[in-house]
Amino acid sequence: MIETNDTLPVKEILTAAGPFIKAVVDTYVTPKLENLKKRFTLDYNKYHVPTEEHFSEYFYRTYKRVSIINTLVFNNSQRFIKDIYSPLTLIQKTEEKEIKHKIQSFPSELLNKYEKLLITDNAGMGKSTLVKKIFLDTIDEKKGIPLLIELRRLSKEKTIIAEIQEQLNSLAKDFNNSLLLELLTEGGFVIFLDGYDEIPLSDREIVTADLQSFISKATNNTFILTSRPENALKGFGDFQEVKIEPLKKKEAFELLRKYDKQGPVSTLLIKKLEETDMANISEFLTNPLLVSLLFTAFQHKQTIPFKKHIFYRQVYDANFESHDLTKGDSYTHDKYTKLEIDDFHRVLRHIGYSCLKDNQRIEFNKDEILALIRKAKIFCVDLNFNESDFLKDLLSTVPLFTQDGNYFRWAHKSLQEYFAAQFIYLDSKGQQSKILLQLYNNPSLDKFINILDLYYDIDTKTFRSTILFELLQLYKNYYNSTFQDKRYTITQEIISLRKEVCFLIEPFLFTMPNREGRIDHKELDEMIFKLGKNKRISGSLDSPNSDRQLCCLVCSDVKESMCNMLSSKLPNLFHQVPKINREKLVLNISHSLSNLYEPYMLNDKLEDQFNSNKNFDQVTNLIKTSKRRSSNIATNEALKLLEEIEEQINNEKSEDFLLDGI
Known part of the structure; x- marks a missing residue:
């Protein structure tokens, strides 16, 4: 393992990595290439065969790139990921319990058991940082041949094989991509597929099909796929899903200390945090990105912001007004554009919103990013600046973008979302409600949750009168239209709980072989595909037949992600669903579902055996075990809040609303 410190130059890091890279090439790459060459016909000349040099050059280049952390905390200074990485923990949920895997080195045990791993979590939880750390560990510990693919680079025109070939090709020694595929099918690669959620929506279907085809052909390799939660991830049902455990307060403080090597900023910040009402700040201390933003904001202003959008504004201010400490506190970098802080912010708002409209793209080539800046300049008619100068500022004096070869991207996707949310609030000329509702009703609502999360804090009033109003109306209509049969003899309280549990989901039952038997994933996938909806396996129940178990799946509406977001902002509107011991659930049914993998949709009919007095509670509990969301809307609070918003x-x-009292 390579040890690093803040004073060690990048060149020395690469020198130290040299023996590890050579060992990976000698151990894994060379034998595979020799085997491959033996199978070639004479039609292939040596310049079309991948070589050890291709891989060595790629490993050196990528090792250097991923070793250096890009974070707003350090402005333009170089810091190594190994110096500031605080071990993250992956949570794997099974039917019986949660299994935790702390990632301090290459996760051999986890990846030996699950060769296909899907890491999903919300913005800023450290997915990409974790991928970079494991990439470095793969080389340092000689665990395989690592390939890091940033999925935002894929499109209708660019396949994953083309991207891998581009990454491995040196300028003068191109090779045939069909030979690369031959090499990959032999196995031994650890393939990192980072940022599924960053694939443009217009390309999503074709890119997903290409990824699935590639994975099916290269089954002898290990795959790690990362994404924010997306309904489209159902296409990767054979991946084991894990999430990143939120940071504990102790871990957040440890991370803060690493940012300034236990210096005065982290010491004072931690002291103030310990004196602060943690209920107001606890959410931010669980998220690595927000911990870093907290440090940046506090370093600039020595106050603790309590809302996300204030975080981002202080981070922006800190980067715009950054002082060069080597020249004394009074020295501030001149801006190439000569723009003032609020004017620069206005241009960025337009760029952020343009990215939102362009399928949430966050990475561009030079012509594309200059075109975005030019478009923003036209919108900001009173500002005069040069597009190239603005790009220089974005990369150096206000470093909110990074450059990777020919690509330019936001330092973090959440920055783009912050500026897009600010544009909707400040620059959309009375169109806020229409824009919010368009995002809320978009089939890909998951992609916009972080923007809407930020917007809620920026403009709660408009959010309430648009999105929250529509959601509560939807709940009221749903609540008043189901389980209305007057012949039910169970209490309204029990019926009401079933309604609350089933809001925004459609549960169905089916049978499959019991735990001791082998689950036929192909049959399962075909069943879900035929239903044509976004579903996931999430709960099961033993049936009276010893060779089968009765399972419950839920079909989740995309708007369920809105409830997840609102549950932390409006705790009184939701109540937590208590954990259910699945082993104690017993249904009183005359027969189990006869055919394996034959879905049976649950309904509100009194005649259905699953709605009998004996089974009603148990079925409700079974559905609870199958839900991703751990809270339900509280009916009384929902109806009361709906009346207030109306x-x-x-x-x-009222015509006189703005004139009253004048």
């Missing part, structure tokens, strides 16, 4: 909207529609 009154607010009616008052604002």
Whole structure:
């Protein structure tokens, strides 16, 4: 393992990595190439065969790139990922329990058991950082041949094989990509597929099909796929899903200390945090990105911001007004554009919103990023600056973008989302409600949750009268339209709980072989595909037949992600679902579902045996075990809040609303 410190130059890091890279090439690459060459016909000349040099050059180049951490905390200074990485923990949920895997080195045990790993979590939880760390560990510990693919680079025109070939090709020694595929099918590679959620929506279907085809052909390799939660991930059902455990307070403080090597900023910040009401700040201390933003914001202003958008504004201010400490506190970098802080912010807002409209793209070539800046300049008619100068500022004096070869990208996707949310609020000229509802009703709502999360704090009033109003209306209509049969003899409280549990989901049952038997994933996937909806396996129940088990799946509406977001902001509107011991659930049914993998949709009919007095509670509990969301809307609170918002909207529609009292 290579040890690093802040004073060690990048050149020395690569020198130290040399023996490890050579060992990976000698151990894994050379034998595979020799085997491959033996199978060639004479039609292939030596310049079309991948070589050890291709891989060595790629390993050196990528090792250097991923070793250096890009974070807003350090502005333009270089810091190594190994110096500031605080071990993250992956949580694997099974039917019985949660299994935790702390990632301090290459996760051999986890990847030996699950050769296909899907890491999903929300913005800023450290997915890409974790991928870079494991990439370095793969080389340092000689665990295989690592390939890091940033999925945002793939498109309708660019396949994953083309991207791998581009990464491995040196300028003068191109090779045939069919030979590369031959090499990959032999196995021994650790392939990192980072940022599925960053694939442009317009290319998503074709890129997904290409990825699935590639994975099916290269089954002898290990795959690690990362993404924010996306319904489209159902296409990777054979991947074992894990999440990143939120940081504990102790871990957050440890991370803060690493940012300035236990210096005065982290010492004072931690002291203030310990004196602060942690209920107001606890969410931010669980997320590595927000911990870093907290450090940056506090370093600039020595105050603790309590809302995300204030975080981002202080981070922006800190980067715009950054002082060069080598020249004294009074020295501030001149801006190439000569723009003032608020004017620069206005241009960035337009760029952020343009990225939102362009399928949430965050990476561009030079012509594309200059075109975005030019478009923003036209929008900001009173500002005069040169597009190239603005790009220089974005890369150096206000470093909110990074450059990777010919590509330019936001330092973090959440920055783009912050500026897009600010544009909707400040620059959309009365179109805020229409834009919010368009995002809320988009089939890909998952992609916009972080923007809407930020917008809620920026403009709660408009959010309430648009998105929250529609969601509560939807709940009211749903609540009043199901389980209305007057012949039910169970209590309204029990019926109401079933309604709350089933909001925004459609549960169904089916049978499959019991735990001791082998689950036929192909049969399962075909069943889900035929239903044509986004579903996932999430709970099961033993049936009276010893060779089968009765399972429950839920079909989740995309709007369920909105409930997840709101549950932390409006705790009174939701109540937690208590954990259910699945082993104690017993259904009183006359027969189990006869055919394996034959879905049976649950309904509200009194005649259905699953709605009998004996089974009603148990079925509700079974559905609870199958839900991703751990909280339900509280009916009384929901209806009360809906009335308040309706009154607010009616008052604002009054002709005299803005004139009263003048």
